[in-house]
């Protein structure tokens with residue numbers, strides 16, 4: 001069933017598990033996400049960035065909405081990294097049931113102002129809102145404290161931000177970053193900071209940049225002809241601990257991108273004569289389903305639907 005983000009994330013925070021928020025850009029990715037959620041009886045958030053909306057438009061949103069409406073588990077369609085009030089309102093008109101307004105790159109007061117505008121409009125239409133405070137960006141553990149604090153979400157500021165905006169869930173900067181290169185060795189994620197914020201703020205917390213970039217998938221990508229550097233992601237154990245501390249929504253895009261392109265490359269490398277899209281995208285869909293399944297098991301959302 002198609003639900004709002006609150007319907008999924010409030011129980012997750014209360015139950016100390018996290019729900020995967022998986023980015024989609026086409027039908028096969030959407031199917032891998034929602035069919036796996038149904039197989040595992042897991043709630044799930046399917047998200048489209050503004051880039052995905054540009055690429056797939058209402059066609060893609062309608063695929064997600066239709067699968068969600070027919071689904072036997074709770075599914076929310078979420079706007080990822082909405083850059084403006086207009087973008088958020090456009091997504092709501094497209095049928096999104098959850099929207100992010102990402103004004104984190106503005107000064108605090110401006111972020112509050114922009115976020116509050118979206119919250120008021122979205123709430124009037126029964127839609128829930130994600131906002132962001134702090135700067136996403138890989139932080140090496142050795143980096144000096146004040147530089148770290150310049151980026152990461154300040155717990156006391158988070159209290160003020162949530163009170164002044166009314167946002168339903170909050171993306172916090174905890175050392176993670178988008179993409180395949182999240183640091184060296186075991187990328188740093190500030191678990192102590194998450195714990196502190198969750199002691200002060202009771203709404204669901206969101207972790208962006210949380211793909212695991214599994215080494216075996218990276219190797220398969222390379223073996224199939226892909227080129228990628230020293231890619232590394234967030235450790236499963238760190239995400240499990242983060243869920244205990246109030247992270248309820250975990251964003252995953254890079255792992256799906258790697259799985260999809262690895263699946264396609266492997267077929268084309270093995271069968272250069274293949275040109276049936278079903279035989280090319282089918283195995284890619286299966287590999288993405290495995291990625292989604294692993295993440296749901298790590299986050300603890302299996303059986304929660």
Ligand SMILES: O=C(COP(=O)(O)O)N(O)CCCOP(=O)(O)O
Nearest residue numbers: 049179208209210211251252253254
């Ligand atoms: O947090 C994440 C993804 O994190 P990940 O890279 O660790 O998967 N996201 O919000 C995904 C952002 C995708 O935006 P775009 O479609 O413009 O490339």
Ligand SMILES: [Zn+2]
Nearest residue numbers: 178208209251
């Ligand atoms: Zn993000």
